[in-house]
Amino acid sequence: GGAAVFAPLSSRGVRVARPNPMAAYWLPFGAMQARPWSRDDPDGNIIICVAENKISLDLVHERLLRCTPIPAEAMCYSATMHGTPRLRNALAGMLSRTIMKGILVDPANITVQCGGTSVLNSIFYVLAEPSQAVLIPTPYYPAFDNDLTFYAELVPTPFTLDESIDVTAQLNAAAAASAAAGAPVRVLLLTNPQNPLSTMYKRSTLVDALAWCMRRRVHLVSDEFYGLTAGWGEGSAPFESLEAIARAEAGRLMPDGDALAASLLHVVFGVSKDLCMSGVRVGALHSRCADVNNAMFCTTFFSTASAVAQHLCAELAEDTQWLSSFLAANAARLRAAYGALASALREQRIPFVEADSALFCWVDLREGLRPERGSGGGGATWDDEHALWSQLHERHGVLLVPGRSCHASEPGFFRICWSWVSPEALPDAARRIRACLDLRNVAA
Amino acid sequence: GGAAVFAPLSSRGVRVARPNPMAAYWLPFGAMQARPWSRDDPDGNIIICVAENKISLDLVHERLLRCTPIPAEAMCYSATMHGTPRLRNALAGMLSRTIMKGILVDPANITVQCGGTSVLNSIFYVLAEPSQAVLIPTPYYPAFDNDLTFYAELVPTPFTLDESIDVTAQLNAAAAASAAAGAPVRVLLLTNPQNPLSTMYKRSTLVDALAWCMRRRVHLVSDEFYGLTAGWGEGSAPFESLEAIARAEAGRLMPDGDALAASLLHVVFGVSKDLCMSGVRVGALHSRCADVNNAMFCTTFFSTASAVAQHLCAELAEDTQWLSSFLAANAARLRAAYGALASALREQRIPFVEADSALFCWVDLREGLRPERGSGGGGATWDDEHALWSQLHERHGVLLVPGRSCHASEPGFFRICWSWVSPEALPDAARRIRACLDLRNVAA
Incomplete structure (x- = not known):
């Protein structure tokens, strides 16, 4: 037949x-x-x-139910497909008060999409050519392989990063091995706090990694999807975004270091884990690179977050008192x-x-x-x-x-x-x- | 520097x-x-x-405000990422009562994603190889070019389809020209009702197009994104989905025609236009091809609709009395x-x-x-x-x-x-x- x-x-x-x-x-x-x-x-x-964090789901759900009704505009196309001005403002404020404390975060540097998976796909797609390598310390998040290969067709390249020995030497060795195998390294992907280890990287590790990326002209994607769920350990230090570390250190690491860090560091964050809302599908990127933000905007046609979801997230992020408690x-x-x-x-x-x-x-x-x-x-x-x-x-x-x-x-x-x-x-x-x-x- | x-x-x-x-x-x-x-x-x-339909926005908004509160489960990962069982049931029922009248639509044949753009990207990605052609009658929806080329890297191939002369001959000529130009035709994309013409195709045109696709083993994607906004003209005939036409005609067109039509016809629909909710980001595919539905599921990691949006859409689609009025x-x-x-x-x-x-x-x-x-x-x-x-x-x-x-x-x-x-x-x-x-x- x-x-x-x-x-x-x-x-x-x-x-x-x-x-x-x-x-x-x-x-x-x-x-x-x-x-x-x-x-x-x-x-x-x-x-x-x-x-997924179900332990505090009730607290967020209770707050969601108190959100103002969905406005009619939330049913329509947004002129700012990559996040409503309200949500990007609210997220910028949230970052300034938490993992990027002390930094005046510019909402123009934030791109909102329908979840972390979409954000990862989009940022890797616009940063790297097919068949380029992404270095990822092991053990790592099981879905990175799918996220980096599906549309972006990159080569996830696992390597061991032992924080107790020379970080730079390990990065050099991993990059050399990858290049020798035919996949030049374009991006270093760090997850901080780490998944599945549930620990935070040492600050010196992050500074070494940043310096290495700057010297080698390699992008650094910092997956901080658990950034607001970090440091709950007894006596644990508060979590600091790599963006905050870069602002403090990049200028000292090399001449023009500030500008270089601004063009190669990109931070992924969201509400899925930190606000118990993985089903709501809101993820975001913070980058100071205008070219990257412009390209991210163009990817957003395919991964626009629901305006209804954006409305709810904005209300939660704006409620600073509720958020901190x-x-x-x-x-x-x-x-x-x-x-x-x-x-x-x-x-x-x-x-x-x-x-x-x-x-x-x-x-x-x-x-x-x-x-x-x-x-x-x-x-x-x-x-x-x-x-x-x-x-x-x-x-x-x-x-x-x-x-x-x-x-x-x-x-x-x-x-x-x-x-x-x-x-x-x-x-x-x-x-x-x-x-x-x-x-x-x-x-x- | x-x-x-x-x-x-x-x-x-x-x-x-x-x-x-x-x-x-x-x-x-x-x-x-x-x-x-x-x-x-x-x-x-x-x-x-x-x-976008703002003329009836108030009617939908009024109904949205009467939706039941968002359940806590809507904040979590759904075990069925490609649409909650509730929403897919509700959409299946809606299709059975409207554009696929008389057909018992199986919810298993529906994939929900975060808007029509995502659905179009996903279906074209899984159906066609890069550089294959998609025949599209002109004039057509301005965003098809971006939707079909961005990730899917297909060749949108405009052609003139005059319904007053031989449809099959025009399809043959367009396919021959495309193949001669190096892009073999893999899909025929029809938009019905048409955009920008705002008219419906004649039934005989659709039957001829379906028969041509079946003979040539070419996929037929029927974009029915305005399906519930069709036929409002004075004395206009009601709109009929190509799925309904295929069920009635495919078996007569050739031996094994039913099975063939089931594997090559795919209908795109959604709530953006028909329910004035383009910002809510819910689009869907109906296909009877199990392979296609399975591949669509896998694309959904990158384009999951917000569970909050799905909750609201399900409530509206379930309210049959409200929907028909x-x-x-x-x-x-x-x-x-x-x-x-x-x-x-x-x-x-x-x-x-x-x-x-x-x-x-x-x-x-x-x-x-x-x-x-x-x-x-x-x-x-x-x-x-x-x-x-x-x-x-x-x-x-x-x-x-x-x-x-x-x-x-x-x-x-x-x-x-x-x-x-x-x-x-x-x-x-x-x-x-x-x-x-x-x-x-x-x-x-």
């Missing part, structure tokens, strides 16, 4: 629709959600793979939830990276890899990690993000997204992980 | 940021908006270049406004295409081109059209869309978007156009 010989998709249509092995950890999500953990059903599934309450809740998880992990002898920011915990479950070979998982493979991940959700009802999806440097690490479930479920999660590890070691 | 030698944009960043001559008619918009026409200022500017009231208002314009144009002896759908009027101002050569504008150029367009807005305060931006087949035609201003301004618009034409003819 006629239909049989017609292949409806283009080759890129086939490519983008191909199952992404890095996102395979979503496959059990739907079925597991049918029976979630609750006080009444403590044997329900504990889903800790979603990077929300941020304080949110930090306290996150500290408490993370504290419950950390205590439980310690109690269950599960090693992890101490967090002070964002919504994650990076746990070391190498003990459960190839247990027949003894503890430590020496020689373990990604298949072994997959087997452990499968057993954790299939037999113990805990769904985590495998480290492989985050480009971990070796198998056996997992990301826990602890803010998507009730904090009361977290001790159970740690107990189940321990039970799984013990069972595997007994079986070996 | 360092900054001087750093070119921040990629070559595609430079390309997309380049001013688009086809969109140059927007340049005077901002300045002219500072002094709009009103009853109190009848010398104000009459801006009739925006394809809105559609009737809207049609009556549009008929009245268009009637006022048409009378005024006739009175001013300005030829135009009689409309019965959508929000436009295609006027013939060739009389004002090269008046020194006598009426009819023989030998006139696009520069002459530009001169007339400039004089119309600079000296007479009327901003229209020049036909060149719509790929008109010859200079001198203009699109009037009459639903963006008060209907009371329309007779003034016609008088001003006449005054401009007369002045040019006197001066010649």
Whole structure:
């Protein structure tokens, strides 16, 4: 018949629709959600793979319900497709009061689009040529690979950045390796606070990275999507945007350093994580580069944020009193939830990276890899990690993000997204992980 | 200095940021908006270049204000990024009751994204390879060129489709010319009701086009973005989606025709025009091709509609009683406004295409081109059209869309978007156009 010989998709249509092995950890999500953990059903599934803050959702929702009604203009085309003047003003003010404290942020330097994914696609598309490399320290956000390759066709280039040794040397080595492999480096992408590590970079690391980018004429994209969710750790230093660091340091780093930093530093931020509104689809870019802002404007035809969403976000960002009390309450809740998880992990002898920011915990479950070979998982493979991940959700009802999806440097690490479930479920999660590890070691 | 030698944009960043001559008619918009026409200022500017329905905005806004409060879930990631189940159900029901009357529309065949521009980009990206041609009858929607080239890198290929002569022969000729020029045709893009003509295609034209696509294995994208704004003309036939026509006809056109039509016909629709909500950013695709729907899902990461917008749209589409009374009231208002314009144009002896759908009027101002050569504008150029367009807005305060931006087949035609201003301004618009034409003819 006629239909049989017609292949409806283009080759890129086939490519983008191909199952992404890095996102395979979503496959059990739907079925597991049918029976979630609750006080009444403590044997329900504990889903800790979603990077979303549900712990403070009620606080934001309560405020949203008090927003003024949607004006009729919000139903129409905006003359400023890349963000209403009201929202860009409100976001500029918010930045000036928080992660860019002390800087008079110009609303003209802000581009609003329909979520962080769109902003990342747009900025990488306009900065880099296809097949150029983007250096990304590992472990990193699982979706960067899709975001950077889908339309932008770049080469995400993972590398290890150990903050305890020479940062510049590591950047040089990574760039040299990438160039040798045929992909010259065009952008360094830092996520701060880090995802999945949930820690902040040291200031000296950031200054070294900025200086390296300036010397090498490499763009620096600072993903600060968790910027207002940073520094909730007990006694933690407040978070500082790379934009603020650049304003303080760039001029000292080289002649004309201020102008150069202004043209190569671009900060991504948004409300998805920091204001518990990932479904509202509002993300933003801050850049002082007029050429970049102009090109970003042109990408916005395809990723305009809903004027309704912009209206709500503007109201929240303008309400400075509410915002600062929300941020304080949110930090306290996150500290408490993370504290419950950390205590439980310690109690269950599960090693992890101490967090002070964002919504994650990076746990070391190498003990459960190839247990027949003894503890430590020496020689373990990604298949072994997959087997452990499968057993954790299939037999113990805990769904985590495998480290492989985050480009971990070796198998056996997992990301826990602890803010998507009730904090009361977290001790159970740690107990189940321990039970799984013990069972595997007994079986070996 | 360092900054001087750093070119921040990629070559595609430079390309997309380049001013688009086809969109140059927007340049005077901002300045002219500072002094709009009103009853109190009848010398104000009459801006009739925006394809938006403000005539019934109050009716939709009133209903929006009665929507139930945004649920907390609407702030979170949706498990169904390509449209909430509620919205896709509501849209399926709406289609079944209106432009796809009698068809049980499956919500699984609907993909929701953040506006028509995103939907067009996504569907063309997954259907066609870069450098393949998309046949588009002229005159057409000015933004198609940007929508089809920006990420999708296709070749928009204008051609003349005269419904009074053999449709198949014209399609064959256009496809042959395109292939000879190095761009094989992959998609035929029809806009129905037409923009800027504001008329509906004859049913026989659509059947011929469908049959041609089926025989040639060419995709057919039917842009029905004005589908619920169609057929408001006195005694006009109701609008029928190409999907409904295909269900009735495809099986008769060839063996396996039903399956083939299901894999090559894709209908774009939305609420921007039909429900006066272009700022809300909700557009959709209906396709029965599972491969296409799967690939569309994957594009949705970059163009997810706001869950807040989806919530509001679902409430409106579910309210069947409100929707049908809105559609009737809207049609009556549009008929009245268009009637006022048409009378005024006739009175001013300005030829135009009689409309019965959508929000436009295609006027013939060739009389004002090269008046020194006598009426009819023989030998006139696009520069002459530009001169007339400039004089119309600079000296007479009327901003229209020049036909060149719509790929008109010859200079001198203009699109009037009459639903963006008060209907009371329309007779003034016609008088001003006449005054401009007369002045040019006197001066010649």
